[in-house]
Amino acid sequence: MNTKILKIVLVGLMAGLCYISFMFLQIKIPTPGGFTSFHLGNTFCVLAALLLGGLPGGIAGAIGMGIADLLDPAYVIVAPKTIILKLGIGIITGLVAHRIFHIQHKQGKALWKAVILSATAGMLFNVIGEPIFSYFYTAFILGAPDNAAKALASWNAITTTVNALMAIVISSILYMAMAPRLKNNGLLKKIAPKE
Template sequence: MENNKRKITLYDIVAVGLLAAFVFIATFFFKIKIPTPGGSTMVKLGNGICLLAGTLLGGWRGGLAAGIGCALFDLTDPEYAPTAYVTFLRYFIMAGLCGLISHWGGANGRRTIRNLVAAIAGALTYSTLYIGGKIMGMMLAGSAFVPAVAGCAASIASSLINAVVGVIVAMLLTPALQKALQSTSFARHLAHSSQKN
């Protein structure tokens, strides 16, 4: 009888760890922090690397890389550290959805139009979760809906900028990195691992 249990390989761990490090670096060093009434927000390059992780690694690996990298960044900042687990979930969903769409049906992140749709879907899903969470947080603190939306104007603007920049970054980097990755034996091991899973 065939064993249908998922097996996480060393190649999976290395790929997730490497992309998580890239996400962390892109978020830590390439950001502009903006103070707002609802807490600080950022315009950052990290979202693009999260989407890139999804297109390169697929759903669960890309999601883990994005979630871990962004959560680690949050843990370095006392303002964000208490909600690092929320950050992990939002970015896991963002990159996981992007990876799921871009790898669906054996596409393996090699179809440009599908990658674009995947990146847009991931970015918009993240923005919706982020903005919705900010507005809900202000409403739970006693604000009415319209003032909460107005109070989140900077967060809404930064989230939409991050979404656009993220999609552009992912679409520019994916073809070159996909080609470089495919020329290695590492890619064959990841593909073999995906087929087993």
């Protein structure tokens, strides 16, 4: 199979996993400024960035969770914010994984460390960016009262931190389980970015 087609198919698969894990594996929390949630969507955005690189991983997260937002009346108005943040998660995770740590060339404990730190970098971006972006987006773009925007940002800080911890742990375990098998059959070399 052509490598470009394979990557496109895998971006679509990861976008589907982002969509399903956000849409159906979440606990919604209403706040005065809108909804926030505990979910597993970021897990597959990070996994996609580890496997495919930053931009494809970010695109998978942006498409999957962006579509989920557009199809959910509680989140439809924040879809642009989601698309930007998920793209950022993927780009940062992939940049750290493939340009700084060169994870395709690591093994054992060094690979575990590089994968965990790469996932943490992407999720740290989200933990910092989500509440800040949420406040400004809710207050200035959506025109919500300041107290409502602050309440949503406060709840987002909590849910985003929990989501980040889950994403780091689960995506790292999944990558470490998948990478040796993909490497043995030659697929990892085809789908990972050129370093």
